[in-house]
Amino acid sequence: MVIKQQRKAGMAMSLQLHAQYFDPYPALAVLPLGKKNKEVRSAGHKTERALLNRIQECLDELCLSMTEKESIQRFLHLEQEAFFPVFSNRQEQIHPYLMKPEAFLWNDFSAVHGIPQIKESFYTKEFAEMNKADLAKHIQRVVRDYLFCAAVSLKRKSEWEAIIEHSYELHPFVQLAREKREVIQAVEKMNRSSLLSLLTPPEDVAFWRHRVEIVMRPYRELPERCSHEKELTFDSQKKVITQTCEICKTKRMFHVEQSRVELEEEPDMDKAVKRIATIERQFNEIASKNEPLLNDLENIAQWKKELSGLAEILQMKKELTRYPVQPDIVKDPFLDFAEQLTQAIVPVERASSDLIWLSGFQLPSISMMKVIRKHSVDEGIEKAARLHRKLKEAMEVEPFQPEDICIQVKNNSLTFEQVLAILHELNDSLKDRPLHLIAQLLKGRTSSQIREQGLNHTPLYGFLGSWEEKDIQKAFKKLEKDGWIEKQAKGYEALSNQVL
Secondary structure (H helix, E strand, O other): OOEOOOOOOOOOOOHHHOOEOOOOOOOEEEEEOOOOOOOOOOOOOHHHHHHHHHHHHHHHHHOOOHHHHHHHHHHHOOOOOOOEEEEEOOOOOEOOOOEOHHHOOOOOOOOOOOOOOOHHHEOOOOOOOOOHHHHHHHHHHHHHHHHHHHHHOOOOHHHHHHHHHHHHHOOHHHHHHHHOHHHHHHHHHHHHOHHHHHOOOHHHHHHHHHHHHHHHHHHHOOOOOOOOOOEEEEEOOOOEEEEEEOOOOEEEEEEOOOOEEEOOOOOOHHHHHHHHHHHHHHHHHHHHOOHHHHHHHHHHHHHHHHOOOHHHHHHHHHHHOOOOOOOHHHHOHHHHHHHHHHHOEOOOOOOOOHHHHHHOOEOOOOOHHHHHHHOOHHHHHHHHHHHHHHHHHHHOOOOOOOOOEEEEEOOEEEEHHHHHHHHHHHOOOOOOOOHHHHHHHHHOOOOHHHHHOOHHHOOOOOOOOOOOHHHHHHHHHHHHHOOOEEEOOOOEEEOOHHHO
16 A cells, blocks of 8 residues: 555554454454444454454464564554454444555544545455465465554654665665766767767767667666655565655665665666766767867857857847848848857866766857857957947947838838837836727727726827727737837837837
């Protein structure tokens, strides 16, 4: 059975409130089963008494030590000599299934409602019709389960989870994974990197990638720490507690007697140590045959360091692309490279291992290599300075005439002067207004909402009286697409402050 919830510390089921004890069966505690069944009045009829006697005989034949009996008794909080629970229904019939000890673990049943009859809480074997040998075997297995759970109950669930977590961290393969984390992450990154396609010879790269799938498989299957609620299941024969995370689909098997965690797949440690070293060495050998590529990457790192002012240049380009007539300077190919260089992620310094160093590069496009090869970093700095100057000059030039048409919707058009008027009011009378209300206002509709808010007295009331409301909404969508305005949680915000 699965344990999902943890109760208060030290709480086990208090069966004293429900259990009945009968002299002919000293090892047995007879418990009422069912929410409305709160009391056992007798040991039942002849058939029931015979069944109880058979169970008692099986328990006697086990020859349990006093320590073992007391262990289960403390776990279940039973009294007198009893340590084995059986159940009776309202008709005083013995329930033909025994209850799993997990049902009592870190759990308590209400004194008011009694013991519920939940199918999953019971073993699946019906013992009432078993022959002597089968019953003895079944009772022996059940007692073994109870002894194991009795030992488990001495600690809270959270304590076991902490023990399992600690033992997991001490596992040799987990420690190897922690020690080689940087290499493991580098291998995974390079296996997905576009730079891999630039390495030669391709047959060596293909072989390396094939080996990666073999070497990395056990690392990928390692269950990482998570905050999800775990489920615990118990194997009394192997003395194992299995911790499962249903969300992560992972499990850890904890051997109680050895106090160690067993992974779902136990790697050969000697091979694991050699393989992770070999996969790094093989990649570094491939990289050493690609000196031109390594030089290109060093140059990219140098360019990114030296050209630190590209963000301002790209911002000016972005502003200029909103203009209806864009200056030629925004089409300069170097600006595309500048954007790629800004997006590129490069290592701060060169690592001693080429695998780790190359894995630190994330390039938006490998085409940027062409620019690096054609120009020196000094030429790049000079080009960036020249672009900065020209872009700044372009922004100081009036981009349009007020009477020029800015956008067209069907047969209607808005001039730049009209657009600027709308943008101005978006920060004033139209601020935080929904689009349908703005369209009604610009159309000049009269509604209770417009009158109540006094919008019929705003400067732009009826400003687009000849337009259809749906076309006004389309115009706003175009303004948003062209970067003049931006939709907010409430209403719209004017973005083109540079032209206001």
